[in-house]
Amino acid sequence: MISAIAFYLFASITLLSAIMVITARNPVHSVLFLILAFFNAAGLFVLLGAEFIAMILVIVYVGAVAVLFLFVVMMLDISFTDLRKGAMQYVPVGLIAGGILLFELISIFVAWGFAKAADDNIASPTPDASEITNTEALGQILYTDYVFPFQVAGLILLVAMIGAIVLTHRHRPGVRKQKVADQQSRKRSEAMELKKVTPRTGI
Amino acid sequence: METITLSSLIPIFPELFLAISAMLLLVIGVLKGNSSTRLISWGSVIAFAIALLIMTKGGIDTEPALNNMFVQTSFTFFMKLLVMAGLITSITLSVQYLYQDNIIRFEYPLLALFSGIGMMLMISANDMLSLYMGLELQSLSLYVLAAIHRDHIKSAESGMKYFILGAISSGMLLFGISLIYGFTGSTNFELIGTTLANELSLGAVIGFVFILAALAFKISAVPFHMWTPDVYEGAPTSVTALFALVPKIAAFALIIRLLFIPFASLHDQWFQIMWLLAFLSMAVGAFAGLRQNNIKRLIAYSSIGNIGYALIGLVAGGEAGLSAVMVYLTLYMVMTAGIFGIILCMRRDGYGVTDISDLAGLSRNTPWLAYPLAIFMFSISGIPPLAGFFSKYLIFQAAIESGLYTLAVIGVLTSVVASYYYLRIIKTMFFDEPDDKFDSTIESSRKLIIGLSLFVVVGFIFNPSPLIEISANAVRGLF
DSSP: OOHHHHHHHHHHHHHHHHHHHOOOOHHHHHHHHHHHHHHHHHHHHHHOOHHHHHHHIIIIIIIIHHHHHHHHHSSSSOOOOHHHHHGGGGGHHHHHHHHHHHHHHHHHTTTTTOOTTTEEEEEEEEOOOTSSHHHHHHHHHHTTTHHHHHHHHHHHHHHHHHHHHHOOOOOOOTOOOOHHHHHOOOHHHHHHHOOOOOOOTTT | OOOTTTGGGGHHHHHHHHHHHHHHHHHHHHHHHHGGGGHHHHHHHHHHHHHHHHHHHHHHSSSBTTTTTBBBOOOHHHHHHHHHHHHHHHHHHHHHHHTTTTTTHHHHHHHHHHHHHHHHHHHHHHHHHHHHHHHHHHHHHHHHHTTTSTTTTHHHHHHHHHHHHHHHHHHHHHHHHHHHHHHHHBBBBHHHHHHHHHEEEEOHHHHHHHHHHHHHHHOOOTOOOTTHHHHHHOHHHHHHHHHHHTHHHHHHHHHHHHHHHHHHGHHHHHHHHHHHHHHHHHHHHHHHGGGGGGGHHHHHHHHHHHHHEEEEEEEOOOHHHHHHHHHHHHHHHHHHHHHHHHTTTOTTTTTEEOOOGGGTHHHHHHHHHHHHHHHHHHHHHTTTTSHHEEEEEEEHHHHHHHTTHHHHHHHHHHHHHHHHHHOOOHHHHSSSSOOOOOOOOOHHHHHHHHHHHHHHHHHHHHOOOOHHHHHHHHHHTEE
């Protein structure tokens, strides 16, 4: 009973705030609604017993991604109302495409069923939560059975990093950087000159 | 849980070697800066050459590695051979171009290297997870490559378009994979195959169609081709060469593996889809190409049309059809390599030119560029006795043997239409008033590539059997 109430609460707030993300006029409000949507989705994961994914969702999406969005929105001077101007003309096409997709999804949902063999096919069934926490269960397969996709994901992140540097990093001439080696290798003879100043004569 | 031993990793040694050498070269590049671009380019070429050797030593039909996620059969072997040869070619072609167009960035060959690893992983994928990872690795590298000339508005536009449309196609792919996983309970190709063969549901079919649509985007089959002309035109010419040579081969290999292993029992469903894709691609490739004046856009439409012909072989299926596809893809790659070798030489006063009218009177100015280009154009339009004719002939023969008369007739008709634009290039070169001469500084490595492709295109007339036999052998590894 309580879990059902919690489910409908989380689910409805998620949906409402998702709608607000795309309808809010102020982009900062959009990002804040996005954060609300993430929190409620995390709540849904907790209800499913997947507390690890729930926490990751909060830490990664709220903590990093949404805050990054907020920074971008606030720091870049983009007029979102101008961007939206042309958008209305695509609404009919978008509605048609979305409607077809919705129809397809409903037809899948109606005819949905698992194959008879599906239960036997599952490579790593979810272990009982009373025996092992799901963080540990994920760790046990992520670094053994799934080490290959895990490592390739690392390569993809490396490429993403290279790509970000290639596309955005600019080498500016004339920037004065601290060169520690130069500082260290300076000798007293190059850096300063001793003048003998006799009294009452000046330099 | 299985333990990973060194010997169980033998099938994946080439990819491991490439990944390690990519990281080493990255370190060298970071330390030495952009002045090391040439060094790193040749380093990547050598890395691919060594990986080729390692792959031949490793042998084929080994045990699936890494929790059954990675396989090496004679089919994947052949396709990876093509991918590596294509990447060696395109990196070789790009070195001089990078210096001429002032895109001297050491990341360029490295991104090509990473995309190569991605393509090899996706060809060898035996699991939806490894498939997706390989696909993303190659796409991400290619998005960056398309936009690498970032101060150039067209290059940035091309990268942006490719990225957004590619991201949508990745979304469709994942959605499809999740539906398939939801129905069958597995991501492994063989398990999906046996489960779907026993029972089929509407949800699984829709998931399968989503996967197919995403992959049709990667090979730019009509109606998923919109990005191709813009991306080909906007990207730096050496990147266009890479796009035209390699990624489609990898994606095609993946489609073949998917259609004949996990989704073999859905033959009736994919037969119609592939039939339509082949038909539309041939038609659009032939008719939309007629009005192009930019040679890079023309090549884009030509590649759309050629994917259509290759798809005929896939629809025909069976050993004959698939080995015809492989011969077709190989020869198409060879011809495109030669054509791009020549397109990259189209420079006046230090600037690259890409209009067809710029080729006017090339036969009188620089005959040694005009004659090879004429041979490539004759070959790609399918005029006997050149290699391109044989590859089309094998495809149509396979189509007729499996009763696809309509597709074969449409294929012949559209190739007649398409030959108009190939022949127009020859007409411009040989019969129009000469324009100014092209710059004549051409690196010997590029001459070597043009010479090699010319050798294959002409040599295939005299001895076509080795390639045909190798492809037939490779296809046997699939069934």
